[in-house]
Amino acid sequence: MSSIKINTVIKDMKDILGKKRYITADPGILDTYAFNWNADNLNEGKSKFANRPLCVVLPKNIHEIIRVVKYCNDNDLQFKAQSTGWGVHNTVGEENKVILLDLRRMNKILDIDEKNMIMVVEPYVNGAQAQAELFKYGLNCHIAGCGANASLLASVTSMVGQGWTGVSTGFSNRNILGVEWVQPDGNLCQVGSWGSFNESDSKKEIDASEWFLADGPGPSLRGVYRGYFGAFGGLGVFTKAAIKLYYLAGPPELETEGHSPAIILKKWKLPKYADAHMIDWQKWEDFKEGGLKLAQSGICWSLCRNAAFIVALAASPSNTEFYNNQMFQNLIKELKFNLTIITMANSKREAEYQDKVIRKIIENTNGEIVELIEAEPFKALLFMAIAKQSNTMRGVFRAGGGFFTSLGALGSWDWCVEGAKIGKNLKKKEIEKGGLVDDGADNVWGLPYENGTFSHLEELYMYDVTDPESRKASIRYLESVVEASKKYPLGLGLGTVDGKGSEMHNIFGPLACNYHKWLKKIKEKFDPNNASDPGFYINPKKVNIK
Structure with a gap:
C-alpha cells in the first residue's frame, strides 16, 4: 500500500493537469463514481456502492494521461480509465488506492x-x-x-x-x-x-x-x-x-418528435422501404430453426430475441399501465419464443423480396407474425428502440429497480438455445421463492451475429434493489449459474468472469483451456507494477495456477 498522502497526490495532479477544477477528492463526488449499476451484486448485496476511488482526474489529452500513469507506477498507486462509465465494471477494484481517469473531456x-x-x-x-x-x-x-x-x-x-x-x-x-x-x-x-x-x-x-x-x-x-x-x-x-x-439503407436523418426517452417517429411512419415485425413460434425447436434461417438469409438489418415480459414492459409508459392494461398482459400470455426483425431496403423491389423471404421462412418453420405489433405505432416503437437505442434499457430497470444478466457465451445458435433452457429452469427456482421479479422465467435476450456465424442468448433477471431478501436471491441465482456452468458446457457467460475477475478465473480457467494462465502472463508482462487496476480483469496475486 502506498504511503503517499492524499494532499500530496492532489498537489501533484494539479501540477500535471494545470487546474485544480479537473481534480477532486471530495467524498460526495467520489461516491457518485462508486454508485453504479450492479454494485450490490458485486458486494454480495451489502451495499449499493462499489469501492471509492482515491481521487478523480479529468485529463484533456494523451500527454496528461501518460504523466498520470507514470506517476502511479512511481508511487505504488493504481489507475483506471473510464469514458461514459456505464456499469459497475467502471468502478475501482480497491478502496482509496486508485486514481480514476474520467475521459469526458476527450469527446471528439x-x-x-x-x-x-x-x-x-x-x-x-x-x-x-x-x-x-x-x-x-x-x-x-x-x-x-x-x-x-x-x-x-x-x-x-x-x-x-x-x-x-x-x-x-x-x-x-x-x-x-x-x-x-x-x-x-x-x-x-x-x-x-x-x-x-x-x-x-x-x-x-x-x-x-x-x-x-x-x-x-x-x-x-x-x-x-x-x-x-x-x-x-x-x-x-x-x-x-x-x-x-x-x-445504411435509410434516410440521412430520421423524422422524429418528442423528447428522450419517448422519442418517436413522426406520425408513426417508418422510413421508406423499412419494415419491422415480431415473429413468434410455439416451440423452442421451431424458434431455433426459424431464427437461424432468418439470420442466414442475409436480409436482416436487425434480428433479436426479446422475451414477452420485456416487450410489454418497454412498450408501456409506466408500471401501472403495464400491469393494468389488458393488452399488455394478453401479449405476455400469447408470445412464446419470438424474434424482432427489422429490414431496410434501397428500393421497392428489394423490400418486396425481403418480405417474401420472411414469410416463406415463417411458413416453413411453423411461425407466425404477431398481429398486434403490425399496427403502425408498435412498428414505429420497435424501429426507434432498435435503430436509435433510445429507450431499450428502461424496461429492465423499471420492474424492480435492478437487473443483471447471466449465461450468454458465444457459440452456435442451436447451442445457445439449449443454454437458454437451462437458464430458465435455474431462474424459476428463485422466482418461486419470491426473490426475483416474476417475468415468466424465460427472459432471454440475444441474437445470431454476422448472418448466423455465431450467436449469444443471455438470461436477464430483475430484482428489487430496496429489498435485502431480493438482493440475496440475485446472489443465489448467480451462484447457481456458476455451479451449472461446471456441470454443463455453458461456456464463459456474462455475469461470471466479467463480474468478479480473478475469483471467477480460478473457476472457469481450468474449464476453458486454462486461459487464466495466459491472462496472468499478459498482465505480468505488460503491467509489472500491477498499476492498471486489475479488479475486473485479473490480479496475478489472486489467481491460483497449479
Whole structure:
C-alpha cells in the first residue's frame, strides 16, 4: 500500500493537469463514481456502492494521461480509465488506492472515411453522437445493448457488449481497426496499420483511411489488449480507436418528435422501404430453426430475441399501465419464443423480396407474425428502440429497480438455445421463492451475429434493489449459474468472469483451456507494477495456477 498522502497526490495532479477544477477528492463526488449499476451484486448485496476511488482526474489529452500513469507506477498507486462509465465494471477494484481517469473531456469524432467506412473517435464519443454524423453519409455503427449513451471506444476496446443490429454489424471486438494505447507502464503504442504512418509525428492530423488494419505482422496485439471480454480498464488506457462502419439503407436523418426517452417517429411512419415485425413460434425447436434461417438469409438489418415480459414492459409508459392494461398482459400470455426483425431496403423491389423471404421462412418453420405489433405505432416503437437505442434499457430497470444478466457465451445458435433452457429452469427456482421479479422465467435476450456465424442468448433477471431478501436471491441465482456452468458446457457467460475477475478465473480457467494462465502472463508482462487496476480483469496475486 502506498504511503503517499492524499494532499500530496492532489498537489501533484494539479501540477500535471494545470487546474485544480479537473481534480477532486471530495467524498460526495467520489461516491457518485462508486454508485453504479450492479454494485450490490458485486458486494454480495451489502451495499449499493462499489469501492471509492482515491481521487478523480479529468485529463484533456494523451500527454496528461501518460504523466498520470507514470506517476502511479512511481508511487505504488493504481489507475483506471473510464469514458461514459456505464456499469459497475467502471468502478475501482480497491478502496482509496486508485486514481480514476474520467475521459469526458476527450469527446471528439476525429475523422470519418466515408469510402472505406472507418471512423476514428476519442473515448467519450457515444453511439447517439456518432449516429447523428454517420447517418448523413449513409453509414451506421454497432451500438451495444446498453444504449446509445455508451462509449463506442470502450465497447470496441475494453468491454463486452452485444447490440441489436449484430446480425448485420457484428459487435465489440469484431469492429476494432486500430488503437492508440497508453500501456500500463506509461509507454505509448499505436496498434494496427495507423502505427506505420505515425511513428514520429504524433501531432499529425488524423486520417481515418490509414486505420484499415487492426493488427501488424506477428502475434496479435489486438488479441492481447482486447480478447473477448476486454480488460475492463486493467491493461492501460485507450485514447483513440478506429471503428468499422456499415452501409445504411435509410434516410440521412430520421423524422422524429418528442423528447428522450419517448422519442418517436413522426406520425408513426417508418422510413421508406423499412419494415419491422415480431415473429413468434410455439416451440423452442421451431424458434431455433426459424431464427437461424432468418439470420442466414442475409436480409436482416436487425434480428433479436426479446422475451414477452420485456416487450410489454418497454412498450408501456409506466408500471401501472403495464400491469393494468389488458393488452399488455394478453401479449405476455400469447408470445412464446419470438424474434424482432427489422429490414431496410434501397428500393421497392428489394423490400418486396425481403418480405417474401420472411414469410416463406415463417411458413416453413411453423411461425407466425404477431398481429398486434403490425399496427403502425408498435412498428414505429420497435424501429426507434432498435435503430436509435433510445429507450431499450428502461424496461429492465423499471420492474424492480435492478437487473443483471447471466449465461450468454458465444457459440452456435442451436447451442445457445439449449443454454437458454437451462437458464430458465435455474431462474424459476428463485422466482418461486419470491426473490426475483416474476417475468415468466424465460427472459432471454440475444441474437445470431454476422448472418448466423455465431450467436449469444443471455438470461436477464430483475430484482428489487430496496429489498435485502431480493438482493440475496440475485446472489443465489448467480451462484447457481456458476455451479451449472461446471456441470454443463455453458461456456464463459456474462455475469461470471466479467463480474468478479480473478475469483471467477480460478473457476472457469481450468474449464476453458486454462486461459487464466495466459491472462496472468499478459498482465505480468505488460503491467509489472500491477498499476492498471486489475479488479475486473485479473490480479496475478489472486489467481491460483497449479
